[in-house]
Amino acid sequence: MLTTPGLADAMQRAARHAPFLAAAMERQPGLIDQLDNEGLDATLAALGEQRPDLPVAEALRRRKNGLALVLALADLAGLVSVDRVTRVLSDFADQALDAALADIFARRTPGAEVEGFAVIALGKHGGQELNYSSDIDPIFLYDPATLPCRPREDAADAAQRIARQLIDLMSQRDGKGYVFRMDLRLRPAAEVTPLAIPVDAALSHYESQALTWEQAAFIRSRAAAGDRVLGRYFMDALRPFIWRRSLDFGTIDEIAALTRQIRDHYNKGQQLGPGFDLKRGRGGIREVEFFTQAHQLIHGGRHPALRVRSTLDALAALAAQSIILDNEAQLLAAHYRTLRTFEHRLQMVDDQQTHSLPSDPAALDNVARLHGLADGQAMIAALQPVTRDVAGVYDGLIASQRGHGEDAVIPLSNDPELLAEALAHAGLDQPEALAERVQAWRGGAVRALRTAAGRKAFEEVLPALLTAFADAPDQTAALNRFDDLLRQLPSTVNVFRLLQARPALMQTLVDILSHAPPLAESLARRGDLLDGLIDASAYDLVGSVKQIAERLAREEPGDDYQQRLDAVRVRVGEMRFALGVQLIEGRHDPVAIAGGYARVAEAAICRLADCAISEFTAVHGRMPDSEPVILALGRLGGGALTHASDLDLIFLFSGEIGRESDGRRPLGSTQYYNRLAQRIIAALSVPTAAGALYEVDTRLRPNGAQGLLAVSFASFAEYQRDQAWTWEHMALCRARVVYGSQESRARLDAIIGEVLHAPRNPDEVRAAALKMREDIATHKQPLGPLDVKLLPGGLVDLEFIVHTLQLTHTTGFLPDLREAIDALVAQGLADPSLAVAHDLMTRLLVTLRLVAPDCSEPPPASQALIARACGSVGWEALIGEIESARASVQSAWQHLFAASAPGTSA
Numbered sequence: 001m002l003t004t005p006g007l008a009d010a011m012q013r014a015a016r017h018a019p020f021l022a023a024a025m026e027r028q029p030g031l032i033d034q035l036d037n038e039g040l041d042a043t044l045a046a047l048g049e050q051r052p053d054l055p056v057a058e059a060l061r062r063r064k065n066g067l068a069l070v071l072a073l074a075d076l077a078g079l080v081s082v083d084r085v086t087r088v089l090s091d092f093a094d095q096a097l098d099a100a101l102a103d104i105f106a107r108r109t110p111g112a113e114v115e116g117f118a119v120i121a122l123g124k125h126g127g128q129e130l131n132y133s134s135d136i137d138p139i140f141l142y143d144p145a146t147l148p149c150r151p152r153e154d155a156a157d158a159a160q161r162i163a164r165q166l167i168d169l170m171s172q173r174d175g176k177g178y179v180f181r182m183d184l185r186l187r188p189a190a191e192v193t194p195l196a197i198p199v200d201a202a203l204s205h206y207e208s209q210a211l212t213w214e215q216a217a218f219i220r221s222r223a224a225a226g227d228r229v230l231g232r233y234f235m236d237a238l239r240p241f242i243w244r245r246s247l248d249f250g251t252i253d254e255i256a257a258l259t260r261q262i263r264d265h266y267n268k269g270q271q272l273g274p275g276f277d278l279k280r281g282r283g284g285i286r287e288v289e290f291f292t293q294a295h296q297l298i299h300g301g302r303h304p305a306l307r308v309r310s311t312l313d314a315l316a317a318l319a320a321q322s323i324i325l326d327n328e329a330q331l332l333a334a335h336y337r338t339l340r341t342f343e344h345r346l347q348m349v350d351d352q353q354t355h356s357l358p359s360d361p362a363a364l365d366n367v368a369r370l371h372g373l374a375d376g377q378a379m380i381a382a383l384q385p386v387t388r389d390v391a392g393v394y395d396g397l398i399a400s401q402r403g404h405g406e407d408a409v410i411p412l413s414n415d416p417e418l419l420a421e422a423l424a425h426a427g428l429d430q431p432e433a434l435a436e437r438v439q440a441w442r443g444g445a446v447r448a449l450r451t452a453a454g455r456k457a458f459e460e461v462l463p464a465l466l467t468a469f470a471d472a473p474d475q476t477a478a479l480n481r482f483d484d485l486l487r488q489l490p491s492t493v494n495v496f497r498l499l500q501a502r503p504a505l506m507q508t509l510v511d512i513l514s515h516a517p518p519l520a521e522s523l524a525r526r527g528d529l530l531d532g533l534i535d536a537s538a539y540d541l542v543g544s545v546k547q548i549a550e551r552l553a554r555e556e557p558g559d560d561y562q563q564r565l566d567a568v569r570v571r572v573g574e575m576r577f578a579l580g581v582q583l584i585e586g587r588h589d590p591v592a593i594a595g596g597y598a599r600v601a602e603a604a605i606c607r608l609a610d611c612a613i614s615e616f617t618a619v620h621g622r623m624p625d626s627e628p629v630i631l632a633l634g635r636l637g638g639g640a641l642t643h644a645s646d647l648d649l650i651f652l653f654s655g656e657i658g659r660e661s662d663g664r665r666p667l668g669s670t671q672y673y674n675r676l677a678q679r680i681i682a683a684l685s686v687p688t689a690a691g692a693l694y695e696v697d698t699r700l701r702p703n704g705a706q707g708l709l710a711v712s713f714a715s716f717a718e719y720q721r722d723q724a725w726t727w728e729h730m731a732l733c734r735a736r737v738v739y740g741s742q743e744s745r746a747r748l749d750a751i752i753g754e755v756l757h758a759p760r761n762p763d764e765v766r767a768a769a770l771k772m773r774e775d776i777a778t779h780k781q782p783l784g785p786l787d788v789k790l791l792p793g794g795l796v797d798l799e800f801i802v803h804t805l806q807l808t809h810t811t812g813f814l815p816d817l818r819e820a821i822d823a824l825v826a827q828g829l830a831d832p833s834l835a836v837a838h839d840l841m842t843r844l845l846v847t848l849r850l851v852a853p854d855c856s857e858p859p860p861a862s863q864a865l866i867a868r869a870c871g872s873v874g875w876e877a878l879i880g881e882i883e884s885a886r887a888s889v890q891s892a893w894q895h896l897f898a899a900s901a902p903g904t905s906a
Contacts (some may be wrong), residue, residue, distance in 0.1 A: 004036045006077035009372075013076060017370035020351040024069040031066055032073065040074050044088065048095070056103040057169050060096050061176040067092055072132070072348050075341075076370070082341050083129075083312060090128040093121075093136050096179050097225035100169045104162055109148040116147030116155075117162055117196070118231035121224035122186050122217050127309040131340075133347035133354075135181040139188075140166075140196035143230050156194070163195035181353070186217055199234050206241045218242045219293050219300075220309045243301045272387050273380055274364050278343050279355035283387030285343065287394040288336045292318065294397060298534060299323050304554055311336060322537045328393060335386045342383065345371045414442070427470040434479065438462070441486060448492040457496035461506075465499065468506040473861030478513040481520040485513070488524035495527045502534055511584050515862045516850045518643055519580045522573070532574045539587045542575055542596045548603035553610075561615045565608065565683050569693055572604045580643050580850050583869065590846040590869050591818075591839060597641035602738045604693060605630060605647070608683040609739050616676050621663020623672055626655025628710070629740035629748060630680075633700050637734040637815045640842065642849040646695035647684070650702075650735075651677035651710035654744050673710040700731050713747060720755045726768035730803035732756060736815040753813070762808040769804045770897050773797070777902035784855030786848060786882075788841040792902065793886030793893070795841050798834060801892050805829050818842075834892060837885035843870040844882065 002008045011032065014021035025032060035043045047066045051059040071088060074080040097119050105114050123137035124130050140163045144155035170179045187193060188205040206214065219242060223231025272281070279285045292314045299321070300306040306317050312333050319329035345367050346354050357380075358364045364376030373379050413419050416435050423431035423438075441458070444450050449458055472478040486492060499506050509530065512519045523529050532538050542548055552568050576597065583593045609630065634648035635641050653673040660666045667675065681696045701707050702719040711719070720732065735752050737745040773796070782790040789795045799817065805824050806812050812823035818838055824830035847869040852858040858866060863875035872878035894900060 002032075002036045004039075004077065004079070006079065007032075007036055007073065010073050010076035013370050013372065014073060014348075017366045018072075018348045018350075021069065021072050021348055024065060024072075028066060028069055031069055035070055035073065040070070040079055043070050056099055057172075057179070058176060060099060060169075060179045061174070063092070064096070064179050065177050068132070068351070072344075075344065076348075076372075082337050082344065085132065085344065086124070086129040086340070089130040089132070089134070090125055093125055093130060093180055094224045096170065097138075097166070100166055100179075101162070101226050104165045104169070105148065108158075108162070108165075109150060112148035115227050116143040116145070116230065117141070117159065118199075118223055118227045118234065119166075119225040120221055120231060120234065122221050124220070125224065126222050127220035127311060128222075129310055129312075129340075131347060131353070132344040133351050135183045135353060136170075137183050137186045138224070139186060139202070140184070141199045141202055141230065141234055142196050143199050143227070146227075146230070156198075159196035159198075160194050167195070177351075186214075188214075199230060203234065203237050206238055215242060216293055216297060219296055222309060243304075243307055272384055274357055274361065274376070275359040276380075276383075276387075277356045278339055278346070278383075281387070283389070283391035283394070285336065285339045285355075287390050288332050288339070291332065291394050291397050295323055302532065322540065331389055332393060335390050338383075338386050339390075342367075342371065342379070414439075423466065426467055428466060429475050437479070437483065438466075441483075446486045446492075448486060448489050451493075453493050454491065457493045457500075461496040461499050464503065465506055468510045471507075472510045472514045473864075474514045474859050477859065477861075478510055481513040481517070485520065485524045485527075489527045492527065495530060498530055498534070505530060505533060508533060508581060508585065512581065515865055516580060516584050518850055518853060519577060519584070522577055522580075526573065529574060529577045532578055533581060538578045539582055539585070541582070541588055541592055542579070542599055545599050545602045545606065548575070548600060549606045552603060552607040561611065562688070564611050566688055568604060568607050568611070569688065572600055572693055575600045576643065583847060583850060584865065586865075586868055589871075590843040591640070594635075594640035594642065594842065594846045597643065597645065598636055598639045601636055601641055601645075601647060601694060602632070605632075605649075605680075605684065605738055609680050612679040612683045613676065616679055617663065619663055620665050620667050620672060620675075621661040623653070623655060623659055623661050623669055626653055626659065626669065627741060627744055628653050628673060628676055628680075629713075629744045630738050631748065632736050632738045633731050633734055634697075636738070637736040638817045639736070639815065640817070642846050644849045644853065646697050648697050648700055648731075649681075649738075650698065650700060650716075651680070652713060652716055652748065653710055654713050654740075654747065657712050657714070669712070670708065670710075674708055677710040700728070713744075713751065716748075717751045717755075720751070721758075724755075726760075726765055726807070727772040729755060729807060730769065730772075730800070733803045733806050733813060733820070734815045734817065756807070756813050757810050759810070760807055765804055765807050766897055769800050770899065770902075773800050774902045782855065784852075785857060786844070786852065787855040788844050788848075788882060788886070791886065792900075793888075793890040795838070795845060797893055798838055798841070798889050801834070801889065801896055802830070804896060831888070831892060833885075833888040837888045840870060840881060840885045844878075 002011075011025065015025065016022075031043065031047075034046065038046075044067075047063050047070065051062070054062070067088065071080065071085050075082070075085055098114075101114050101117065101119075105112055118141045120126075120139040120141060121136065122139065124134055125136040125138070130136070140159070142155065142159035142162075144159075147155050147158055149155055149158040167182050167184075171182050172178060184190065184195060187195075187197060188202055206218075218238060221235065221238075221242075223235055272283075277284060289311050292311050295318050296306050296314055299318075303317075303321050303323075305321060306314065306323075308314050308317055315324070315329040315333050315336075318324045319326045343355055346352075346357070348370065349367060357376075358367060361376060364379070368374070368376045368379035371379065373382065413422065416432075416439060419438060420431040420435040423434050428434055440446075441449055442455070448454055469475055469478055469482070489495065499509065509523075512523065552571055579593050579596050579600070582588050582596075583590055588596075609628070613628065629652045631637075631650040631652060632648065633650065635645050636647050636649075651673065653669065655669065657669050659669045661669075661672050677698075681698070684694050685692055685696050698709060699705055701709065702711055702716060702724070720728070724732075732752055732755060737748055740748070776790075776796065780790060782794075787794065802812075802817060802820055802824065806820065809824075809827075809829055811827060812820045812829070814820040814823060818835065821830060821835045821838055825832050825835060844866070847866050848855055848858075851862050851866055857863075860875075867873070867875050867878045870878055870881075872881055890900070
């Protein structure tokens with residue numbers, strides 16, 4: 001009597017409806033008892049035990065037969081998930097390949113290790129999700145330098161003999177069945193290449209000749225058996241081929257077109273019903289897999305978390321990165337499991353690699369009853385919502401990847417008069433002049449459009465792009481900047497293909513060109529910045545400093561110092577660009593954007609300092625009982641930067657002066673830390689092929705430009721205590737440690753706290769602050785009529801008010817200026833209107849740094865954007881609110897200093 005729930009019923013269904021399983025139960029009754037008495041895990045473990053008494057081929061066939069029976073009965077009884085079935089079968093395939101290779105090597109070259117021959121798994125084997133009756137799709141690679149050979153045997157001949165023996169051992173069928181059928185058609189140029197390929201020749205193929213489908217196929221690739229060192233070498237070298245940071249969207253179009261052709265082929269006259277192909281049909285397994293892999297291809301170069309092989313793991317990762325919706329991922333995962341389960345039922349009947357529902361009604365009923373359903377119609381009814389939902393999601397993918405494809409606008413005429421008429425009809429200003437400009441673009445005036453590929457991509461996107469320009473708030477500015485973009489980009493092919501693949505980005509591009517000169521200039525230098533906007537997550541605020549720094553560390557390539565620095569510069573540039581786009585598109589409050597800019601800068605400091613220190617210590621060693629510390633002041637210290645902000649930094653070090661580093665080229669502590677500071681500043685600011693990041697300003701260090709670049713904690717404390725000017729203590733009000741251990745941060749915070757809380761003469765503080773502000777007004781005039789930083793009653797005046805109140809009352813010492821204002825207001829030391837003025841003018845400053853960097857009145861088209869960003873109903877209302885805010889600050893200034901703000905009379 002069986003005691004495991006569901007097992008007896010599963011056996012009855014298997015005996016009645018699956019001849020393959022019925023025969024297996026007759027041959028191996030002991031396995032059923034073991035499954036019932038000991039459970040699935042123990043039974044699987046017993047099947048995995050070595051059988052040295054049997055030839056390897058026979059032992060593997062026996063184990064495969066046992067697995068087929070145990071997994072089928074456990075599956076039918078509901079004792080195991082489809083995920084585990086596929087994983088167990090995949091693990092067995094790896095183990096079988098290893099055992100077979102060990103046997104082959106032992107017989108060919110006794111005593112030699114399995115070396116120089118690797119098996120790369122692709123397809124479902126690579127993804128560790130093998131079907132119940134799957135083939136496996138390997139690539140055989142060998143290294144001629146390490147492959148053991150017989151005397152006078154060439155390595156190439158030895159590799160082919162090993163490959164043939166491996167195929168025979170795994171695939172040949174006898175009275176006890178077979179291990180796995182093998183399909184080698186996924187190897188490079190399979191129609192002409194040998195079974196086993198030299199590893200360097202394979203890499204050369206993928207680097208120079210590979211087809212689009214091969215890139216997609218390698219998403220689910222891994223070193224599965226044989227020489228794992230060789231296999232990992234191959235996979236590591238292949239990673240840039242699979243996961244391209246700047247993706248060619250023409251590639252995605254090719255894959256989408258191929259998949260549409262496959263769908264069309266398998267769906268001709270086919271509806272869900274008898275004969276339906278669960279794998280290739282509309283809404284079937286392949287559509288879930290391609291939906292997943294297409295998103296992995298697009299986003300995996302930027303998101304290492306997406307570089308997973310299993311379809312189910314990839315769906316979860318895509319949702320976790322907000323690339324697809326959570327409910328979409330859950331829906332596809334559930335339906336994928338359902339489709340794979342019914343696929344397994346088809347294959348359990350006769351151990352055939354079939355994916356199609358039987359056309360014969362009786363055979364269809366038989367499969368349904370094996371599953372536990374009443375008949376074939378009940379099975380089709382169960383599959384109907386599954387295929388409907390999958391097809392709907394997949395239709396969305398094809399639509400998004402189609403570009404303009406079949407729906408393309410008719411290309412614009414080459415006739416200047418007809419072209420001008422079309423442009424005028426589309427609503428574009430000065431159509432005759434624009435027609436001349438378009439013809440100049442077409443005629444080779446732009447270097448990037450002189451290639452056939454460049455012209456083709458340009459013509460395909462031009463009609464829709466010009467339509468988008470017709471709706472631009474400032475057509476002239478947008479088109480002029482677009483012309484600059486075309487002339488500066490070394491290649492435009494991928495930009496245009498990206499716009500085809502993501503039409504919504506056209507509006508974003510037009511917004512950038514219309515409103516944000518600094519972003520347009522960045523885009524002209526790096527067209528791939530648009531790539532980063534394809535992710536939904538590109539419009540999310542950046543995470544914490546720790547999260548950003550960890551991400552920068554994960555994406556650094558290898559050990560080459562310059563490459564690591566460039567990788568950080570590239571990624572930070574992308575994040576800053578995305579933050580700017582978020583502001584232009586109105587996704588977040590500019591105050592929140594300012595916080596994002598500051599967190600990105602702080603993470604860049606942490607990451608680049610780590611890189612510089614690692615490189616520096618490799619030569620000069622470390623300084624015993626000492627470490628570098630970086631102190632931020634100004635806007636960075638306050639945690640709120642603009643797109644154009646520089647970084648006010650002070651470099652310090654803990655420990656005693658006079659020590660010497662422990663490297664092969666030792667330095668004294670002062671020289672050591674000053675050279676290290678120079679190295680970190682260079683990492684942050686020196687332009688390279690990947691661009692520069694930030695201007696670094698170190699003039700706030702002790703003794704200013706005349707002082708040492710890096711000083712000890714003791715020297716810093718002494719200077720601040722005995723020599724610093726009042727304005728230096730005002731700057732210290734926004735000091736914040738951005739690099740250093742927790743112990744050093746605490747020590748430095750204590751030093752700063754002691755300095756700031758020291759008793760002062762209020763009249764002397766106010767006099768010194770007033771003198772400093774007058775000096776600034778004399779030497780640094782406002783840039784324009786909207787310079788809310790330097791205008792009387794602007795942000796600089798507000799900062800002087802806050803810092804003067806902090807120092808005279810020794811309270812409210814918070815680096816974040818807004819938090820400091822709140823603290824002063826709470827104590828009755830400042831008027832609440834200062835908080836309102838701070839927020840409004842900060843929003844305007846952050847926005848103007850992108851829209852009107854010269855602080856002049858922006859074009860009418862951009863005025864609405866600025867007003868919206870500042871939370872105002874319109875431009876005129878915003879100007880009134882700014883005047884009111886400045887008046888509040890001027891009133892507070894008059895109250896505190898008994899004088900008008902410097903520059904007021906001007």
